[in-house]
Amino acid sequence: MLIPSAGSYYDEFNLCPSEALRQKLNQAEVLIENWHTLMPATEPKRSVVKKGAETDEAFTRRVLGKLAAFKDIVVINDEAHHAYRKPAEVKISKKQAEEAGIDLDEATRWIEGLDRLHKTRRIQRCFDLSATPFAPTGKASTDTALFDWIVSDFGLNDAIEAGLVKTPRVVVRDDAMPDAKTLRSKLYHIYRDPAVAEDLNRKAEPHEALPKLVKDAYTILGADWRATAKQWADSKHHSPPVMLTVCNRTETAARIEQFFNQGDCHWPELQAPGKTLRVDSRVMEKAEVGETAGADKGYEARLEQVIDEAAIPETRKEQLRGMKKEELLREIVDNVGKRGGAGQNLQKVISVAMLSEGWDAKNVTHIMGLRAFTSQLLCEQVIGRGLRRVGYDKDDDGLFLPEYVNVFGVPLSIYEPGEGGEAPPPPKPSTQIDVVPDRASLELRWPNVLRIESVVKPELTVDWAKVEPLMLDPVATVISAEIAPALGGAADMSKVTAIDLSLLPEEFRVQRLTFVAARKAFAELKTNFQGNEEYLVFQLIRLVETFLRSDKIDIPSLFHSDAVRRRILIALNIDLIVRHVLRFVTEQNTTALTPVFDEENPIGSTGQMRAWYTTKPNMPTGKSHISHVVGDSAWEQYAANVFESRDDVIAYAKNDHLGFQIHYLWQGSRRRYIPDFIVRLANGKTLALEIKGTDSEQNKAKREALDEWVQAVNSSGGFGEWSWDVAFNLNQIHDIVARYGK
Structure with a gap:
């Protein structure tokens, strides 16, 4: 704003009451610096000459540059919640501060640097600008941490009401099953759904499918x-317009990028790699401080593709191609939606951490939040990335025309309980659960398997008489959603707008769905298929088309059984359909199940378990490498007693904090299944045993995955012979152990 250049808000909005005052602004000497400049200088590690610590005068000259010749300077701290002195009485960890978007080291260095400038040149006035003018306290209430020097408060709600920013619209309801706890639409806080949180909060390869929701x-x-x-x-x-995604980790960002760029996204317009930017947080951090990140040819190629497809002059493209990737990423990010800029034509921006507070892209119209949101502040910070208006046109009454940003997954209204009340009760006595070193002979080991691959012969056939019906539950699939302006934590239900996929019938044609399903099935089978790939594609199209036109798809709703809604349900459950069809490829077409091991940790064992504590009921063990069995139910305690008493059981372990898990697919999401017990029998076999009081469709899916896991591990060799079983009542436990112990 202060630098006289094109795009100055002083000129754009005619903020100066007179031209004379405007010209005075041009006389100001303005220096804009990143807070990293205020860090103390460090000597080169290999320098022969040791100069010692940087003096205050040297620091001042380095930081101020040409302004070092002046005194009585004025400082404007933008995003000033990063520059404060933490009161001694405030106890907060770095983790708590980071959750509130504050870097304690940054805050300290920033204010210490200003102290040094004041010491040598005098700071006449210091103006702090911040949307969140308080220091983190680690408590739900922020009132006590508000900066004492606040003189003007114009909050987000004020800005929305005044029309100075866009109005955020959040999901108020949809046509699927709501969240069981909050009774809100699951689209309101997507990461709150357990299946989503579990799937996204793990190391995953970019090609792995995103959760169905x-x-x-x-x-x-x-x-x-x-x-x-x-x-x-x-x-x-x-x-x-730009769709901004803020997600929880780099692996998730890579999966989202793959989802769009490799064609899994339903809308062809969004399948545009050259218009998709994944902001690599590591590269961005290096760009902020002017350092160089590690080599990543793939990421550099994607940045260059963005430049290649940008509608800018070729001479400008050549200039951009000559930049380092850190500089190029910064250039693209800073110019999203700006005419003639490197990011002019971007459609999607995918970021792990929030983009910097100063990011001023005006064309963000849609935001997807795929991370945990623990505070109202965090929600406002994320949504704030999309609130800058595109234009400031006025209606006949002189009011700004409304602009909106539609938000999925960011719960803008969060109840924060106040302080006070009764003190919490004292903690319950806890038991330490640990590995017993003297029982090394009882150690149990297992392979850590990421997935099971099937080797398929060239000829694919399906016995359709044996294919089970697949139920597509409409209440588990969102077809339409309603959004409403959110203001002050409440949605304005008088201004509800609907997004309804059933109004777009041409986008869900059977032929397109067939090819999408066949492509996904091809991706599953092509690696181990021994025949011609073109013939494989032909067979898969035929099989998928047969299934989609059959009566094997069960939709328990007449309303959703009409042609359009049926096709939409199929499209949104396409991964589930593909997995279901592939289950019924005839036996002779599968030569082997091959496990793919975790390269970083291929073998797990009870000896790797770290000590942990519990207040739950527990029982000391005698035949286990683990000191205690913590029973989540009386059934599990009973099973442990059986193992302790039987001579054909050599060792066992309750699968708690061990990391032994089986991956399976349920409702389009990759889930983790944790069998209850691992038992080593006297005959050398290892038994994975599950204790279940009731059965369900999801439990059946778990057992199918466990059966595949056992087959694959046994065929691979090297881990002995494994078996599995499920006890549905207590009387079966003795019988199961006896059966496999023969």
Whole structure:
């Protein structure tokens, strides 16, 4: 704003009451610096000359540059919640501060640097600008941590009401089953869904499918993005609208990028690698401080693809191609949606951490939140990335025309309980659960398997008479959602807008669904298929088409059984359908089940368990490498007693904190199944035993995955002979052990 250049808000909004005052602004000597500049200088490690610590005067000259010749300077701290003195009485950990978006080291260095400048040149005035003017305390209430020097408060709600920013619209309801605890739409806080949180909060390869709820959310939000993009294109806007995703970890960001770029996204318009930017947080951090990140040819190629497809002059492209990847990423990020900029044509931005507070992309119209949101502040910070208006046109009454940003997965209204009340009760006595070193002979080992691959012969056939019906439950699939403006934590239900996929029948044609399903099935089988790949594709198209047109798809709702809604349900459950069909490829077409091991930790064992504590009932062990069995139920305690008493049991362990898990697919999401016990029998066999009081469809899916796991591990060799079973009542436990112990 202060530097006299094109795009100054002083000129754009005519903020100066007179031209004379405007010209005085041009006389100001302005220096803009990143807070990293205030860090003390460090000597080169290999320097022969040792100069010692940087003096205050040297620090001042380095930081201020040409302004070092002046005194009585004025400092404007933007995002000033990063520059404060932490009161001694405030006890907060670095982790708690980071959750609130504060770096304690940064805050300390920033204010210490200003102290040194004041010591040598005098700071006449210091103006702090912040949307969140308080220091983190680790408590739910922030009132006690508000900065004492606040003189003007114009909050987010004020800005929304005044029309200075866009109005965020959040999901208020949809046509699927709501969250059981909050009774809200699952699209309101997507990461709150256990299946989503479990799936996204793990190391995963980019090609692994996203959870079904996430894909459904992208399909619905993408439909609204397409409509917005068409409106903008018809209006000859120089840039498309941007969909911003803020996710929890780098692996998730890579999966989302793959989801869009490799064609898993339902909307072809969003399948544009050259218009998709995944912000690598490591590269961005290096860019902030002017350092160089490690080599990553793949990421550099994707940045270059963004430049290649940008609608900018070729001479400018050549300049950008000559930049380091850190500089290039910074250039693209800073120019999202800006005419003639490197990021002018971007449609999607995927970020792990939030983009910097100063990020001023104006064309963000859709936001997808795929991370935990633990505070209202965090929600506002994420949504704030999309609140800058595109334009400031006024209606006949002189009011700004409304602009909106549609938000999925960011729960803008969060109840924060106040302080006070009765003191919490004292903690319950706990027991330490540990590995017993003297029982090394009782150690149990198992392979850590990431997935099971099937080696398929060239000829694929299905006995359709044996194919079980597949139920597609409409209440588990979102087809339409309603969004409403959110203001002050409450949604304005009088201004509800619907996004309904059933209004787009041409986008869900059977032929397209057939090819999408066949492509996914091909990706599953192509690696180990021994025949011609073109013939494999032909067979898969035939099998998928037969299934989709059969009566094997059960939709328990007449309303959702009409042609359009049926096709939409199929599209949103396409991964489930593919897995279901592949289950019934005839036996002769599968030569072997091959385990793919975790390269970082291929073998797990009871000896690797770290000590932990519990207040649950527990029992000391005699035949286990682990000191105690912690029973989640009386059934499990009974099973442990059986193992301790039987001579044909050599060793056992309750699978608690051990890391032994089986991956399986349920409702389109990759889930983890943890069998209850691992038992080593006297005959050398190892038994994975599950204790279940009741059965369900999900439990059947777990058993199928466990059966595949056992077959694959046994065929692979090297881990002895494994078996598995399930006890549905207590009387079966003795019988199961006896049967496998023969």
